[in-house]
Amino acid sequence: MHKIDIGTKILQANEEIAFENKEIFRRYGIFTVNVMSAPGAGKTSLLEETIKRLKNDFSIAVIEGDLQTSVDSERIKALGVPAYQITTGNVCHLDARMIHNALHEFKLDGFDILFIENVGNLVCPAEFYLGEDLKVMVYSVVEGVEKPKKYPLMFHEVEVVLLNKIDLLPYSGVELSEVEKNVREVNPTAKIFPISCKTGIGLDEWVSWFRNRVAKFRENVKSEKNLH
Numbered sequence: 001m002h003k004i005d006i007g008t009k010i011l012q013a014n015e016e017i018a019f020e021n022k023e024i025f026r027r028y029g030i031f032t033v034n035v036m037s038a039p040g041a042g043k044t045s046l047l048e049e050t051i052k053r054l055k056n057d058f059s060i061a062v063i064e065g066d067l068q069t070s071v072d073s074e075r076i077k078a079l080g081v082p083a084y085q086i087t088t089g090n091v092c093h094l095d096a097r098m099i100h101n102a103l104h105e106f107k108l109d110g111f112d113i114l115f116i117e118n119v120g121n122l123v124c125p126a127e128f129y130l131g132e133d134l135k136v137m138v139y140s141v142v143e144g145v146e147k148p149k150k151y152p153l154m155f156h157e158v159e160v161v162l163l164n165k166i167d168l169l170p171y172s173g174v175e176l177s178e179v180e181k182n183v184r185e186v187n188p189t190a191k192i193f194p195i196s197c198k199t200g201i202g203l204d205e206w207v208s209w210f211r212n213r214v215a216k217f218r219e220n221v222k223s224e225k226n227l228h
């Protein structure tokens with residue numbers, strides 16, 4: 001009997017659409033960032049703080065993914081930045097098709113950076129490539145030190161881990177050094193930034209790294225174009 005691995009087929013189909021998305025992003029020269037985390041770790045707060053620091057220099061758009069409500073896209077719009085809300089109903093992650101469909105309605109003309117806030121979930125979003133250039137993870141340190149070991153995939157997949165809510169460390173009994181050590185075990189090359197979206201600590205360091213990352217992306221796009 002021929003065995004069909006449905007999970008693999010779904011991921012392959014997703015990947016094909018993700019690469020189409022990537023082509024579209026390339027055509028517009030837009031740098032796309034997939035922001036992932038468990039529910040409530042601080043994704044929208046990170047976007048708010050990051051956007052405040054970047055919006056004078058870059059034209060930014062945001063796609064928000066949530067199971068329900070447009071609360072997060074309203075928070076982004078309040079900063080004067082266009083935001084498109086995808087509500088997934090009971091689907092625990094964004095997939096490439098959802099982004100592709102959103103791009104029919106949400107025009108990318110003239111934008112430099114597209115942030116995609118994924119659905120709050122520590123597992124599923126890591127499996128679905130959306131066509132992004134950078135994967136970022138927000139990890140609320142007060143959730144405990146063991147998360148990288150228990151949920152390794154997302155920690156493994158990302159280029160950056162933002163250790164958020166460090167203002168709460170004194171009340172949590174969590175040692176930052178232990179969190180960092182556990183992240184390193186799963187992803188030795190990840191860039192790690194301890195931050196607090198509440199107090200602002202660490203955010204300038206993160207944003208400075210991010211600006212360099214955008215600059216590198218632009219250099220690569222330029223040299224790709226020169227080759228063709």
Ligand SMILES: Nc1nc2c(ncn2[C@@H]2O[C@H](COP(=O)(O)OP(=O)(O)OP(=O)(O)O)[C@@H](O)[C@H]2O)c(=O)[nH]1
Pocket residue numbers: 037038039040041042043044045046072119120121164165166167168195196197198199
């Ligand atoms: N103390 C403290 N609270 C924070 C920090 N960052 C975010 N919060 C709070 O944590 C809660 C969740 O923050 P959000 O930014 O909405 O988190 P999220 O990951 O976007 O949440 P979902 O989209 O629902 O998954 C809010 O009450 C924030 O004010 C931080 O650095 N320190």
Ligand SMILES: [Mg+2]
Pocket residue numbers: 043044045072117
């Ligand atoms: Mg959010």
